[in-house]
Amino acid sequence: MWVYEKKLLYPVEVGECNPKLARYLMEQYGGADGELAAALRYMNQRYTVPTKVIGVLNDIATEEFSHLEMLATMxxxxxxxxxxxxxxxxxxxxxxxxxxxxxFYENAAGVPWTASYIQSKGDPIADLYEDIAAEEKARATYQWLIDISDDVLINDSLRFLRERENIHSLRFRESVEILKDERDRKKIF
Amino acid sequence: MYRGSYRPYVSPLDPCPPMRVKKFVLPPPIFMDFQPPDLEQVSPREALMIGTLWPLLADEFYREEGIS
Structure with a gap:
């Protein structure tokens, strides 16, 4: 279960009346590499990854939902x-x-979100590498959004979100390292 | 007559001039489980214009209303 706090993860302020920017931001709302895809991907994969990395997927999925909420606010x-x-x-x-x-959950071009954006392969390395790629693609998307936005207040929030993608990427890479440690381990049960 | 409205939250930090009242449609059929018999009718010519024989079922939406 979740406990909801009625506030945003990071403040969202919008400086200029610029509806066109909303359209571009929708890429991170309902796009292939957006926050919805990320949250649902990790939330679903977490059941079938080794026990040691379940928590990473659970926590990052939860944070992605809070990012989704920030995008929605913008x-x-x-x-x-x-x-x-x-x-x-x-x-x-x-x-x-x-x-x-x-x-609505659709990308900047108006294409509706679809589950085929995400995968759950049931193979821990395949899934974690997909997750790392997803974080890097989201990071890049934030770069392009910051590039085309003149709104310094929005850009402040976008920079925060972009930096989180870096951290998530590292956590997934660390998860891979944790699984690599299992190699040839003689476990006594 | 067939409209509702509410006052959405307006932040002092909103970037655009705020719409303080949002309107929405409450279409006539939701107030009628079954159409009662012998409802008042308009002439066939007028029905062609408004889309129905029974004026009670016409809610006459115009873009000027600002419902969106």
Whole structure:
């Protein structure tokens, strides 16, 4: 189970009224390398990895959900007060036609999230290497988002999120090292 | 007549000028389990314009309403 705290992991402030940025941020909301994909991937893989690394997947999945919540806050703040005309201007006309002012799990190009973005192979090394790759791809996505955003307050939050991807990547690499230690170990049960 | 509204949370730090009231549609059928017999009807010509013979079922949505 989870205990919910009614606050964000890291403050989200939006400096400029720029609905177009919301569209780009959706890449990390409902994109292939986004926070939803990350959270659901780890949350599901955790059942069938060696006992020693279950906690890593559980904790990182939980944190990814808190990142998802930050992204949602940014997108909501940037779109909630926009008129339909302003949304069309921001490139969100197709999104508005389908979803109105609501958020949806889709990427910057409007492609809806799909479970085929993630995998669960049942092989610990295959799964952990996928997780490392996912973190690096998310890190890169944050780089490109920071590159195209002029909003210093948003960029502050994005830099925090990007740095977390680095840490997660390292934790998954450490998990691989922990599993490598099992080699030729003579265990007495 | 067939509208609801609420006042969403507005932050002093919102980047865009806030919409203080959000409106939504409460469409006529939700107030009617079964259509009662002998409802008031409009002329066939008018029905063509509004989309139904029974004006009680027309909620007349216009883009000017600001529902979104």
């Amino acid at each position: 997108i909501y703040k940037l779109t909630k007060d926009a008129t339909p005309e302003q949304l069309v201007e921001a490139g969100l006309g197709a999104h508005f036609a389908n979803h109105g002012h609501s958020l």
